[in-house]
Amino acid sequence: MSDVVRPEVDILMATYNGTLYIKDQINSILYQSFKNWRLIIRDDGSSDGTLDILQHYARLDSRIIVCDDDLGNLGVFGNFMELIKLSDSKYVMLADQDDLWINDKVETSLSFIKEKERGIVPILVFANSILTDDSLTKKYGYNYNMTEPPSLHNFLFYNAGYQGSGMIFNDYLRMKIFPFFENCLIHDYHISLVGLLLGEVHHISRPLMLYRRHESSTTLQNIDLQSRVLWFLKKKTYLYTPDLVKYLNVFFEYYIKEIDEEKKALIHNYLRIIDENNSIIKRLFAIYKGGFSLRESKAYLMFKLILVK
Template sequence: MEIKSGDARPIAILLAVYNGEKYLSEQIDSILDQTNTSWTLYIRNDGSSDGTQRIIDSYLRRFPDRIVQIDRGGANLGCRGNFFRLLETVEADYYMFSDADDVWLPEKIQRSFSLLKQKEQLYPGTAILVHTDKVVCDDKMNIIVPSWWKAVRLNPDLFHSLRCIPLSPVVGGATTVFNRFLRDLCLPIPEDPPQHDCWIPLQAAKYGKIFALHDPLILYRQHGNNAVGAPTEPYRFRWGKIGRIKRIVQRDWNLAGYYRRLGYGSRLKYFFTRFEVLIKLQWSKITYK
């Protein structure tokens, strides 16, 4: 079953949550406080065993015209499957992903959506993704670094090509907004897809365009239960001991085979580009201020 977003609210915010009672209310409140109100929030509870459903129910009662729950009582699909289930189910003109433990700054939707609309005027009928910087915080929302890109000295504009996007950490799922053209290109989801914040940018780089908004518009909460954490030190060559090199090569060999099955190209291309990305990460430290 597909659920269509109303024409008056073209943006679908897809929030995947699992055992998120500790932080979920704060994130939903930050979405409700957005300056842009052209959105509907779709939540999927991935079989939580804590009080997550009670929190969702309280918001559904208070904001029935704003918040929709997908697959109530549905099976546990994992982080990746949870987001993809939302993406497959909801039909809208534009999409944003939301983690359950972040906080969005009030202008996040308006500013990123405005840039996307500007780019659509320049490239009509094109799959477009816009992503932003983020503020990295601890579990109590104390700021660790005010700009992740600047902290790691990473210039996102250097990594938007199809060659680099699968191998770089530049696009975070919760920092993105993308249009229906891109969503449709991402479906159907392959049998063994990468994470949503890799699969979506990969298709954008392959078939469309990616643009960075160089402002941190999300408070990314760094805590022990993150599915993936955000490093806050500049990227460097770190080879270490011989055993670690062997593990890195084996990991990349497996990833190269995986991306080849997704249509990225040969293992030789993967390893050549891997080296290119490492060089760019070093170069971006010099060029990005």
């Protein structure tokens, strides 16, 4: 996509059957204090009238562009990847269809990433968010409670990636995102990993949006603490999955020449940990040697690995 005058920020929104909250989200973007943006939306085949709502907003504001293609249903990952291909702005932000942005989210994110930029280094910044219920009335706290800066050590076992809808990244990082690989189902993770391995990742601790956790996502709120802890400790997929292991091996092989030696050593240790052919002693030693952590705790990661070995 190209215009005579490019907007400074492209906001990319992937939608699917989002009539319930999509108006609130688009309105929160329209009310942003920073105005030089373009909202590019791709609907993934909604059947509930979402597309009609999007086209209505596009007629009202020329900054809103609704994609028209014959690619069909791509899923969340494919939808966002297709949107990123369409962007040509200096900075990119991602938006989910059901959040609510605080009115200076774009301005604050843009100012922050500009402070961190240097030369042609790929930069990724992600902001905090406030967890809420569907109606935005109950607040469950912050999505992140980080006391350490983002790093490979404390990321690799956090396999959901940093929250995509909290991200802003520059064009140098955007150019590194492709190709993406099979077996990665989460765009957040892929973009986060590109930033950590090939550039820099920074965190805005202040929350810049309200993040709805739907009923299916808040089930654990309704069970007792002991059951919640046992579920969390035993949940093997929180460490890694077979698909994730396949994806990472392809990813590391493709980018190996662009990764510095310190990060290569870290990756080597990480692959030893997730290789179930290695003894538990070797895997625990690799955690200790590599300085890895989960939820900023090395002991917790070791304990969890023992439980799920």
